[in-house]
Structures are given as C-alpha cells and as structure tokens.
Amino acid sequence: MTIKAYMHELGSAAKLAAKRLALSDLSRRNDALKAIATAVNTSRQDILEANEQDLVKARANGLDAAAIDRLTLDDQRLDAMIASLQQVMTLADPIGRVDQVQPMPSGIRVGKMRVPLGVIGIIYESRPNVTVEASSLCIKSGNAVILRGGSESFFSNQAIARCIQSGLVAANLPEACVQVVDTTDREAVAELVTMNDYVNVIVPRGGKSLIERVAAQATVPVIKHLDGVCHIFVDETAETDMAVALVLNAKTQRYGTCNTLETLLVARAVAPSVLPPIAAALEAAQVELRGCEETRLLVKECRPAHEDDWYAEYLAPILAIRIVADITEAIQHIEHYGSHHTDAIITQNHGHAERFVREVDSSSVMVNASTRFADGFEYGLGAEIGISTDKIHARGPVGLEGLTCQKYVVYGTGQIRC
Amino acid sequence: MTIKAYMHELGSAAKLAAKRLALSDLSRRNDALKAIATAVNTSRQDILEANEQDLVKARANGLDAAAIDRLTLDDQRLDAMIASLQQVMTLADPIGRVDQVQPMPSGIRVGKMRVPLGVIGIIYESRPNVTVEASSLCIKSGNAVILRGGSESFFSNQAIARCIQSGLVAANLPEACVQVVDTTDREAVAELVTMNDYVNVIVPRGGKSLIERVAAQATVPVIKHLDGVCHIFVDETAETDMAVALVLNAKTQRYGTCNTLETLLVARAVAPSVLPPIAAALEAAQVELRGCEETRLLVKECRPAHEDDWYAEYLAPILAIRIVADITEAIQHIEHYGSHHTDAIITQNHGHAERFVREVDSSSVMVNASTRFADGFEYGLGAEIGISTDKIHARGPVGLEGLTCQKYVVYGTGQIRC
Numbered sequence: 001m002t003i004k005a006y007m008h009e010l011g012s013a014a015k016l017a018a019k020r021l022a023l024s025d026l027s028r029r030n031d032a033l034k035a036i037a038t039a040v041n042t043s044r045q046d047i048l049e050a051n052e053q054d055l056v057k058a059r060a061n062g063l064d065a066a067a068i069d070r071l072t073l074d075d076q077r078l079d080a081m082i083a084s085l086q087q088v089m090t091l092a093d094p095i096g097r098v099d100q101v102q103p104m105p106s107g108i109r110v111g112k113m114r115v116p117l118g119v120i121g122i123i124y125e126s127r128p129n130v131t132v133e134a135s136s137l138c139i140k141s142g143n144a145v146i147l148r149g150g151s152e153s154f155f156s157n158q159a160i161a162r163c164i165q166s167g168l169v170a171a172n173l174p175e176a177c178v179q180v181v182d183t184t185d186r187e188a189v190a191e192l193v194t195m196n197d198y199v200n201v202i203v204p205r206g207g208k209s210l211i212e213r214v215a216a217q218a219t220v221p222v223i224k225h226l227d228g229v230c231h232i233f234v235d236e237t238a239e240t241d242m243a244v245a246l247v248l249n250a251k252t253q254r255y256g257t258c259n260t261l262e263t264l265l266v267a268r269a270v271a272p273s274v275l276p277p278i279a280a281a282l283e284a285a286q287v288e289l290r291g292c293e294e295t296r297l298l299v300k301e302c303r304p305a306h307e308d309d310w311y312a313e314y315l316a317p318i319l320a321i322r323i324v325a326d327i328t329e330a331i332q333h334i335e336h337y338g339s340h341h342t343d344a345i346i347t348q349n350h351g352h353a354e355r356f357v358r359e360v361d362s363s364s365v366m367v368n369a370s371t372r373f374a375d376g377f378e379y380g381l382g383a384e385i386g387i388s389t390d391k392i393h394a395r396g397p398v399g400l401e402g403l404t405c406q407k408y409v410v411y412g413t414g415q416i417r418c
Numbered sequence: 419m420t421i422k423a424y425m426h427e428l429g430s431a432a433k434l435a436a437k438r439l440a441l442s443d444l445s446r447r448n449d450a451l452k453a454i455a456t457a458v459n460t461s462r463q464d465i466l467e468a469n470e471q472d473l474v475k476a477r478a479n480g481l482d483a484a485a486i487d488r489l490t491l492d493d494q495r496l497d498a499m500i501a502s503l504q505q506v507m508t509l510a511d512p513i514g515r516v517d518q519v520q521p522m523p524s525g526i527r528v529g530k531m532r533v534p535l536g537v538i539g540i541i542y543e544s545r546p547n548v549t550v551e552a553s554s555l556c557i558k559s560g561n562a563v564i565l566r567g568g569s570e571s572f573f574s575n576q577a578i579a580r581c582i583q584s585g586l587v588a589a590n591l592p593e594a595c596v597q598v599v600d601t602t603d604r605e606a607v608a609e610l611v612t613m614n615d616y617v618n619v620i621v622p623r624g625g626k627s628l629i630e631r632v633a634a635q636a637t638v639p640v641i642k643h644l645d646g647v648c649h650i651f652v653d654e655t656a657e658t659d660m661a662v663a664l665v666l667n668a669k670t671q672r673y674g675t676c677n678t679l680e681t682l683l684v685a686r687a688v689a690p691s692v693l694p695p696i697a698a699a700l701e702a703a704q705v706e707l708r709g710c711e712e713t714r715l716l717v718k719e720c721r722p723a724h725e726d727d728w729y730a731e732y733l734a735p736i737l738a739i740r741i742v743a744d745i746t747e748a749i750q751h752i753e754h755y756g757s758h759h760t761d762a763i764i765t766q767n768h769g770h771a772e773r774f775v776r777e778v779d780s781s782s783v784m785v786n787a788s789t790r791f792a793d794g795f796e797y798g799l800g801a802e803i804g805i806s807t808d809k810i811h812a813r814g815p816v817g818l819e820g821l822t823c824q825k826y827v828v829y830g831t832g833q834i835r836c
Contacts, residue, residue, distance in 0.1 A: 369829070409784075416663055
C-alpha cells in the first residue's frame with residue numbers, strides 16, 4: 001500500500017470514528033480515559049522496554065543530552081501521564097452546551113451549540129508523553145485524532161498507542177478515535193496536512209523548524225505557535241524588589257519554554273537603581289547578559305547586544321537588556337522586535353498598566369506577573385494542547401475549547417421569512 | 419511600480435492604519451461611519467455616473483441580466499447603503515471588552531480582551547454595495563481593510579472609495595483604514611492572499627469559483643463559504659400546513675441565496691398526505707420538481723432525479739425531493755450529500771427535534787423554521803460579513819465578532835511561578 005493510500009485509510013476511519021465519538025456521552029469518554037490510565041499503569045514494563053529500544057537507537061545516533069532527556073520515560077513520567085489522564089477526566093464536558101438562546105423579532109429562538117471540530121492531526125517530536133496528553137484532550141473534546149510522532153520515539157509511541165486502543169475498546173468506543181501513524185516516512189506528514197476531506201485542524205508541537213515546515217505544506221487549517229520572544233518592561237514606578245523577583249523568575253525558572261523572558265526593557269529614569277540588583281541576581285544564576293550601550297555603563301559584566309539579539313528567542317541562560325525612554329518606546333520596541341506571544345509590564349502606575357494591556361498586541365499581556373504564567377494550567381483551562389500565536393480561532397494557551405467550534409441552533413414554531 | 423510592490427505598499431499602510439484604528443474610541447469610529455453616510459448622500463451624482471460607466475462597459479461585454487442587476491446602483495440602493503451605515507453605527511462596540519476575569523490559585527487574575535484581527539482582505543465580485551458594507555464592518559471592529567472588487571464594478575467602487583476616504587479624514591482617522599485596490603490585474607489578488615506579514619484574514623465574497631480560487635492560493639487564513647446545499651426533512655409527525663408553508667418559503671422566497679432550500683426529504687409514512695399539497699404549492703410558484711421514484715408515484719409532474727441532483731446547489735426554481743424511511747435515513751442523506759450549511763427538520767416530536775439538532779453537523783441546524791433565516795440580521799448579529807462553512811474561527815453567519823479575536827490579560831501583584 002502506498003503512503004497516500006495508507007493515510008487516506010487512517011483519515012477515513014478517523015472521520016467515521018469522530019461521528020460516534022462526537023455523539024458519545026461524557027461518561028463514556030471519561031470511562032475511556034480511565035481505562036487508558038489503567039492500561040498505562042499495567043503496561044509499564046511494555047512501555048519502558050519499548051522506550052529502551054528508542055533510547056538505544058538514539059544513543060547510537062548520537063542525540064544530544066537534552067533530546068535524550070525529552071525521549072526518556074521512567075516510572076515517574078508514567079505516573080505523570082496517568083495523573084494527566086485523571087486531571088482531564090475531572091474537567092467539565094466541553095461539548096453539547098447550548099449558549100445564548102435568545103428570541104428574535106421574527107419569533108425564532110437562536111442559540112449556539114458547542115461541538116467538536118471533527119478530526120485533529122497532531123504532529124510532534126520526541127516527547128512520547130504527548131501521545132497520551134494529546135489523545136486525552138481529543139477524546140474528552142469528542143474529536144478523533146491522528147498522531148504522527150517523531151521517529152526517535154517510534155517504539156514508545158506504538159506501545160503507548162496500544163494502551164490507548166485498549167482503553168477505547170474497554171469503553172466501547174471505536175479504536176480509530178486515536179490512530180498513531182506507523183511509518184516515519186515524511187510523506188505521511190505531507191499527506192496528513194493536506195487531507196482536507198478528512199482532517200479539520202492540524203496542531204504541530206515541537207521546534208520552530210517543524211512548525212514552519214508544517215505550516216508551509218498545510219492546506220488544512222493549522223493552530224500553531226511560532227517564536228516566543230517575551231519581554232518584561234520595568235517602568236519608572238516599578239518596585240525594585242518586585243522587578244528583581246519577576247525578571248529572575250521569568251528568565252530562570254525554565255530556559256527552554258516559549259514563555260521564558262528573552263528581552264528586558266527598563267525605563268531610563270530607574271535604570272541606575274533597578275538594573276544593578278537585577279544584573280546581580282541574574283549573574284548569580286549564571287545568566288549571560290547582552291545589553292545596549294547605556295546598560296553596559298551600568299552593568300560592567302554585560303556584553304554588547306547586537307541587532308540580532310532583540311529578535312532572539314535564546315531558549316538558554318542569556319538575556320538581552322535595553323534601556324528605553326518610556327512606555328511609548330517600550331511598546332514600540334515590543335511591536336517591532338517581539339513575536340506577539342507574552343509580554344509584561346512591571347509598574348505601580350494604573351494608567352501605564354491599562355495602556356500596556358490595551359496597546360500591546362500579544363496573545364498574553366501581563367501586569368506585575370511573571371511571563372512564565374502564560375500556560376493553560378495557570379490560566380485555569382485545566383489542560384493545554386499548545387499555545388497559539390495565531391489570531392484566528394484560538395490565541396494564547398489552547399485548552400479543550402480550542403478543539404471545539406459552535407454551530408447555530410434555531411428553534412421555531414413554523415416561522416417563515418418575509 | 420510592480421503589482422507586488424504596489425500591494426505591499428497597501429499592506430504596509432494598512433498595518434500602520436490598523437494600529438491607530440484599533441486604539442480609537444468608539445465615538446471616532448462611529449463619526450467616520452456617519453461622515454461616510456453623509457459623503458455617499460452628497461455624492462450620489464458622482465457615484466451614479468461612475469456606475470453608468472461600469473454599466474456601459476458591462477452591456478458592451480454582454481453581461482447577463484442577473485449580473486447587470488447586481489451591478490446597478492440607483493437612489494434606492496444608495497439609500498440602502500446609507501441605512502446600512504446607520505445600522506452599523508447603532509451596534510455595540512465589539513472590541514475592548516474584558517471578559518471572564520477570574521482569580522487563579524497562584525493569585526494572578528486572568529481575563530480575555532476582545533481585540534481586532536488587524537488587516538482584513540475582502541475579495542468580491544460585482545456588487546458595489548459590498549464596498550460600503552464590508553468597510554463599515556471593518557471600521558466598526560477596528561480593522562483596516564483592503565478591498566479588491568470585481569473589474570465590472572471598478573468605477574463604482576472607486577467613486578464609493580472616495581466617499582469612504584473623505585469620511586475617514588473627517589473623523590481624523592487614517593485614510594489607509596480602507597483602501598480599494600486600483601488595478602483589476604489578477605496578480606493583485608494572488609499577492610493579497612499571500613501577504614502574511616500584512617494581512618490577518620481574507621474574506622472572499624462571491625460565487626463558488628472565486629472562493630475556491632482564493633482558498634487554493636491563500637496562505638493567509640480565509641473565512642469562506644462554499645456550497646449551500648440546504649435540506650428540509652419533513653418527519654412523520656409534521657403538521658402538513660406548516661410543512662407546506664416552510665418548504666414554499668425556504669425554496670421560493672429568494673432563489674439565488676446560499677440558505678435557499680435545495681433538497682426536500684420526506685418521511686415515507688406521511689409522503690402520501692404531505693407531498694401532494696407541497697408539490698401543488700411549488701408548481702403554482704413555477705418550481706421544477708425532481709424526485710426519487712417513490713416521489714414520482716405521488717407527484718405526477720415530477721421529473722426523475724439523478725445522483726447529481728442530491729449534490730446540486732441549484733440557486734434556481736428547481737427542487738430535489740426524496741422519500742426516506744425515517745430520521746436516521748434523513749440524517750444520513752444530509753451528511754452524505756449536504757454541504758454543512760443549513761438544514762431543518764419539521765416535526766412535532768421533541769426527541770426527533772433534539773436528535774436532529776445534535777446529530778446534523780451543519781453551521782445552522784433548525785427546527786420548524788425556514789432555512790432562509792440563516793442570516794446575520796435574523797440571528798441578531800446586527801450585520802453580516804458573510805456566512806462561514808468552515809469550522810475554524812467563525813461558523814455560520816459572521817458578524818462583527820468574527821472580525822475580532824481575544825487576547826489574554828493577566829493582572830498580578832508580583833506573583834512568580836513556582
């Protein structure tokens with residue numbers, strides 16, 4: 001069978017399964033999640049052996065330590081998978097609710113019912129826990145899913161997929177609600193993202209090059225997240241202690257995440273008092289500083305920043321620092337160099353806070369909080385399929401609602417249009 | 419200047435203008451709409467002369483009567499344009515509202531602010547009133563717009579554009595909030611739909627071939643509407659009088675609209691009593707009937723329907739009729755042959771009504787009402803930029819909200835993430 005024929009078979013099966021899943025009761029969908037958690041728990045040895053197969057190959061291929069770490073499963077990570085399934089079980093049903101039913105002058109009543117999108121395609125890299133997490137969100141939201149994991153985690157994903165299939169069967173739902181592509185051929189991705197008759201939306205999860213490649217190929221709509229070049233602006237009314245704590249947290253709590261701080265902007269009036277303690281805290285955490293000329297006059301150890309640094313998503317212990325005249329210049333910098341992901345102001349001035357929130361065109365805009373809070377769990381969504389930097393459909397952290405849409409429902413008593 | 423350079427100039431100007439428009443007060447946006455209405459009113463002669471230029475060319479090119487009608491402006495249609503501007507003025511501000519601000523366990527408060535998308539590209543055919551209607555919705559929702567009208571309405575659109583520009587200037591908003599492409603070269607469209615750096619969404623308005631061409635070329639997200647193959651299912655509990663009235667209205671109130679009835683499904687049990695009066699009413703309205711074999715036994719004048727008829731969007735006085743066993747077969751027919759636009763059931767049975775609403779996967783699903791109600795005005799949206807048959811972002815009639823998105827706003831008091 002050709003890759004194309006194989007993928008169309010998956011697509012067609014997914015579409016059929018999606019219809020049944022969309023109409024299933026919440027209890028049945030939760031039963032499936034529970035049965036998957038049980039299957040993961042009882043299949044630990046099977047999963048860890050499969051993972052070891054992947055790890056042997058990864059070491060032979062010379063993958064770097066970070067990639068090996070992302071790929072590695074152990075009992076603790078399996079516990080986390082099980083906990084995430086239980087967490088999704090506790091969430092309210094995202095589908096079926098009819099909102100805003102209102103009578104119209106014609107006499108009809110019009111409302112909106114939240115319904116699944118249909119079939120979701122997830123394309124991801126080496127982290128095998130995505131197989132469970134993405135599947136659980138799709139099942140809960142009534143969507144069938146086709147998963148295409150990275151070749152590095154091939155055996156792990158297949159082992160996890162067997163647990164998911166058995167859980168679906170135990171809950172009397174079609175196995176094809178979750179299908180894991182069983183080839184690592186890239187043609188499978190090219191096919192998946194262009195099967196508009198079968199797939200309703202694609203969610204790529206991984207590094208920038210993966211996402212760019214998917215977006216360029218796709219004719220199916222993509223919910224995607226590109227760069228996270230996040231800023232904090234410390235204005236002239238900021239409390240120094242708060243500024244130090246927030247910058248330190250936003251930069252160092254985790255280096256590799258999209259909501260990590262990459263550029264610090266400081267109002268000129270407070271730079272002499274605020275920058276030295278911030279720099280001291282960051283240097284103690286072994287963060288390399290790259291600053292504008294004015295910054296370097298205040299912070300000796302700071303290297304010079306170049307034009308590229310203002311655009312950089314370091315994902316590393318490096319921070320760019322620039323002194324700006326005021327909030328206007330800060331907003332201009334963020335609009336010019338930023339990626340519209342997450343940006344924060346530290347201020348005690350109400351007008352500045354409101355202006356920053358209103359004018360900065362990013363998926364999350366914050367006042368006096370760490371950019372690291374841009375996350376589905378921290379926002380109370382209960383789960384997260386990803387963070388969207390698109391403006392269409394879903395923006396910012398995407399929870400279950402991002403995997404649904406609304407249809408209009410109209411109740412009449414025989415009304416005709418005049 | 420090349421077409422590409424010209425379009426990028428429009429895009430760059432639109433993006434700048436969009437920033438100012440997004441931050442403008444509602445009163446200023448409404449002032450612009452009012453000034454545009456005044457300008458249209460005082461420029462009637464100018465607009466009608468330009469329209470006459472288009473009409474002379476259209477007649478010389480042998481355009482058909484329907485196309486000439488769509489193109490023609492007169493005082494009554496200018497009155498309607500002015501009325502539509504006044505209508506949009508009365509609508510609530512779709513942007514700036516912050517919803518659902520809730521405290522989280524960490525202490526941060528998280529909400530969502532509704533904001534404009536940015537720059538909208540509208541691609542349309544011969545109806546020059548779209549120039550005013552689309553512009554007014556974009557201005558109201560804080561979006562800049564680039565309009566590309568059909569070559570047939572070129573002079574009309576330019577004359578209307580002058581009114582819009584003068585209205586924007588009168589309200590002290592950038593002229594580039596609304597720009598009308600001043601070339602009919604198709605390359606301009608190809609450029610518009612791929613300028614991802616400048617354009618946030620494309621809304622094509624027109625026939626199916628236009629929309630398919632735009633969707634195939636576009637890399638910018640498209641809010642689009644393809645076929646409207648709408649169904650009414652008359653179940654075995656339907657009241658005959660209601661069935662006759664709704665079918666007649668849905669089929670004959672207007673033939674050329676996407677929410678017009680194209681296929682009638684009738685439950686076998688009531689076909690002998692319901693079909694003859696429906697057929698009589700439709701034949702009196704000179705609607706051609708094409709039916710399945712069973713239908714033809716009950717309705718003598720009915721021609722045979724072929725497989726193609728079940729897929730057909732006639733947009734004409736033709737109706738396909740099929741007798742089905744029950745609601746299950748009706749839903750299967752709709753899912754197989756339908757276009758997921760608008761479908762209705764006529765029933766007195768509550769369980770059937772609820773099942774139809776839940777199971778039919780269309781942008782509008784109706785009970786005991788004419789499919790012709792699928793419309794932004796009838797749904798209380800106050801306006802309509804189009805009807806989306808996509809599932810992503812906006813589905814069904816799209817009003818001002820479809821031209822906006824939400825960003826997360828986070829208010830803290832110094833919280834860091836643990």
